[in-house]
Amino acid sequence: MKAAWITTALLALHSLSAARDWTQPTLAERAAEAAGRSPWESAFWIGLGLAGTLAAMTLLGLSLVYAERKIAARFQCRLGPTRVGWRGTLQTLADTFKLISKADLVPRDADRLLFFTAPWLVVSGMLLALVNIPASPLLFVVDLNIGLLFISAVGALSVLGILLGGWASNNKWSLLGSMRAGAQIISYELSLTLSLLVIVLFTGSLSLGEIVQSQQEGWWLWRGHLPAMVAFLVFVIASTAELNRTPFDLAEGESELTAGFHTEYSGLRFALFYLAEFLNMFIAAGLAATLFLGGWMPLHIAGLQTFNRVMDFIPPLVWFGLKTGGLIFVFMWLRWTFPRLRIDQLLKLEWRFLLPLSMVNLLVAALVLLLGVYGKGGPA
Amino acid sequence: MENLVFILLSLLAVLGGLGTVSMRNPVHSVLCLLLTMLCLAGHYILLQAPFMAAVQIIVYAGAIIILFLFVIVLLNLRDDVLKRRTLPMGRLYYIPAGLAVMLVLTGLFRAGSNWISGGPAPEGTIEALGMELFTKWVYPFELTGVLLLAAMVGAVAMTRRDKEEG
Numbered sequence: 420m421k422a423a424w425i426t427t428a429l430l431a432l433h434s435l436s437a438a439r440d441w442t443q444p445t446l447a448e449r450a451a452e453a454a455g456r457s458p459w460e461s462a463f464w465i466g467l468g469l470a471g472t473l474a475a476m477t478l479l480g481l482s483l484v485y486a487e488r489k490i491a492a493r494f495q496c497r498l499g500p501t502r503v504g505w506r507g508t509l510q511t512l513a514d515t516f517k518l519i520s521k522a523d524l525v526p527r528d529a530d531r532l533l534f535f536t537a538p539w540l541v542v543s544g545m546l547l548a549l550v551n552i553p554a555s556p557l558l559f560v561v562d563l564n565i566g567l568l569f570i571s572a573v574g575a576l577s578v579l580g581i582l583l584g585g586w587a588s589n590n591k592w593s594l595l596g597s598m599r600a601g602a603q604i605i606s607y608e609l610s611l612t613l614s615l616l617v618i619v620l621f622t623g624s625l626s627l628g629e630i631v632q633s634q635q636e637g638w639w640l641w642r643g644h645l646p647a648m649v650a651f652l653v654f655v656i657a658s659t660a661e662l663n664r665t666p667f668d669l670a671e672g673e674s675e676l677t678a679g680f681h682t683e684y685s686g687l688r689f690a691l692f693y694l695a696e697f698l699n700m701f702i703a704a705g706l707a708a709t710l711f712l713g714g715w716m717p718l719h720i721a722g723l724q725t726f727n728r729v730m731d732f733i734p735p736l737v738w739f740g741l742k743t744g745g746l747i748f749v750f751m752w753l754r755w756t757f758p759r760l761r762i763d764q765l766l767k768l769e770w771r772f773l774l775p776l777s778m779v780n781l782l783v784a785a786l787v788l789l790l791g792v793y794g795k796g797g798p799a
Numbered sequence: 800m801e802n803l804v805f806i807l808l809s810l811l812a813v814l815g816g817l818g819t820v821s822m823r824n825p826v827h828s829v830l831c832l833l834l835t836m837l838c839l840a841g842h843y844i845l846l847q848a849p850f851m852a853a854v855q856i857i858v859y860a861g862a863i864i865i866l867f868l869f870v871i872v873l874l875n876l877r878d879d880v881l882k883r884r885t886l887p888m889g890r891l892y893y894i895p896a897g898l899a900v901m902l903v904l905t906g907l908f909r910a911g912s913n914w915i916s917g918g919p920a921p922e923g924t925i926e927a928l929g930m931e932l933f934t935k936w937v938y939p940f941e942l943t944g945v946l947l948l949a950a951m952v953g954a955v956a957m958t959r960r961d962k963e964e965g
Contacts, residue, residue: 533826565925568853575861579833582868586826594872601865608861625925 423453423463445628446471447561468560472550476698483697484511487751494755521686529683530587537584538684538691544576545695545702552705553627555715555735562628567615570706571608574661577695578604584692585680596679599669599762604661606769611657613777614650617643617784618710631714637721638713646784651711653777655746658703659753660765662696666757667765700750701743708742715739805845812838825871833864850925 444452450464485500485508492499500507525534548570550560563569578601585597619625621643622633633639639647660667663679671679681692708714715735719727760768811834818831836859843852932940 530824530826533830563849565849565853568850568857572853572856572861575856575865578865579860579868582865582872583826583830586868586872598869598872601869605862605865 423460427467445559445562468550471558472546472560475554476546476549476694479701480694480697481511481515483701483747484514484693486747487697490748490751491755494752515690518690519687523686523688524683526589526683528589530589533583533587534683535688537580537587538688538695540580540583541577541695542580542691544573544580545698547573547576548702549698551627552702553631553709553714554705554739558736559628562626564624564626566627567619567625567630570702571612571615574604574608577699581680584684588680588683590683592676592678593680593682596671596676596682599676600663600680603663603667603669603765606766607657607660607667607773610653610769610773610777611661613774613781614653614657615710616781617646617650620781620784620788621647627709627714631709631716634713634716637719638711638716640711643784644787646780646787647711649776649780650784651707653773653780654707654711655749657769657773658707659750660769662700662703662750664700664750665754666760668754668759669762669765700747704743704746704750705739707746708739712742712746713738714742801845805842808838808841808845811835812842826868829864829867829871832867833860836860836864850928 446464446468450461450468453460453464488510489499489507500510503509503513525531551563551566551570553559553562581600581604582597585593585595585600588594618630618639621639622630624630624633634642636642640651641647643650663669663671671681676682681689684692715738717727717730717733717735717738719730815831815834815836815838819828819835822828822831836855840852840855840860843849843855
């Protein structure tokens with residue numbers, strides 16, 4: 420037990436300094452390793468993983484909502500929240516308390532059991548995906564050997580939650596919103612998965628840890644040539660649609676559907692849907708950063724020794740944060756720039772354009788791999 | 800520990816199965832089916848086949864159950880329709896079902912005390928699966944693909960309307 424504490428402290432220090440040795444056991448591996456020695460130590464690592472994930476979830480949720488409001492305000496020449504806390508930083512915290520203390524309304528004809536379970540399904544799908552995201556060699560809870568597959572599998576839980584939430588509300592707007600969300604998520608899942616497969620093809624692994632390791636030589640976005648770039652673009656577009664964010668936010672098109680599948684939800688349950696939405700954005704951005712932008716690997720440019728040394732001194736967590744944050748900004752930028760599509764335009768975009776494109780792209784990636792041209796050019 | 804997880808998952812799976820056939824509301828029924836599918840995915844993990852587990856969740860929870868939900872929700876069954884739902888000569892169907900249960904139970908009792916653990920399965924990696932699938936079983940695999948494609952094309956062709964009608 421004492422050893423566990425000391426190692427944690429040392430590891431925390433280690434993560435602040437430049438970690439040259441990238442191979443660190445994940446929390447789950449530490450727990451499994453300790454299971455034979457002492458169950459307490461194993462429980463400690465598992466508890467640390469769980470508590471860390473929950474803390475990260477809360478913190479990210481609060482800061483992402485704040486960031487969205489501030490960025491939206493800037494795009495619209497407003498100031499955004501300014502009153503609560505320094506420059507309004509505590510605004511989301513205050514809003515959370517407001518949401519929790521609100522009256523909890525349940526429609527009379529709702530299917531009560533499903534109405535109550537739906538938000539938790541969405542949140543549990545999100546949490547199961549979140550533990551797989553490698554934030555740094557140390558802040559990495561589970562490294563499944565089927566990591567990517569697992570993330571797309573648990574995504575199904577969120578879709579189910581949305582569908583059931585809309586159906587259980589017994590409200591036409593909710594039902595229409597959830598059907599749209601379901602159709603949209605299932606459609607865009609195809610090109611999303613195909614774009615992930617390009618990287619799986621290059622790496623030869625589904626484990627997120629190994630995918631990050633494979634980018635020590637250079638990010639896949641550069642090293643994978645054209646197919647990786649196309650896959651990156653497809654991934655960003657498809658995940659914007661998966662997240663139900665503008666320009667693909669038909670599921671909650673205010674002008675036609677009030678608020679879509681969560682029209683009838685209030686208080687804490689609404690907060691859960693909202694939280695899951697923002698954290699799914701984080702997961703999508705984190706996944707894109709991990710797959711295409713090298714995860715927590717620092718930026719290296721071949722030949723520039725000094726530059727690379729300096730880059731090494733920036734801790735992995737900061738790298739991951741910068742890349743993910745940048746992508747999150749892109750998501751928000753898209754949201755406040757583009758108008759909403761119509762449902763037929765949205766489905767046409769996927770089935771007539773993105774899907775064929777990503778299929779051809781996967782074939783090209785396979786060709787590139789077979790001909791052995793990858794690994795040259797770009798920052799290495 | 801492993802046995803405990805196995806028994807828990809199996810109980811939940813059986814419970815889900817019972818719920819699937821006994822629930823009045825079709826949406827609840829589909830959810831019970833989902834419970835069974837998820838428990839089966841848990842069984843795959845116990846059998847050291849995480850890939851199968853993930854595929855089970857993707858295919859069943861992610862695609863088939865959602866498809867069921869779509870269909871049921873769009874059908875918009877009203878209560879009076881649901882109450883009328885009985886098969887002709889419903890009792891007769893108990894006989895084959897009962898026989899099947901007896902068969903399984905006989906198998907269980909004959910297997911004796913070590914019915915829980917069928918011995919450890921060889922650890923299945925995705926690479927090994929892929930090699931098997933694309934070398935030894937490549938023809939059946941490709942044929943299945945063509946079959947599925949034919950089914951898909953058929954479904955599209957059946958729902959397609961001519962321009963004049965639409």
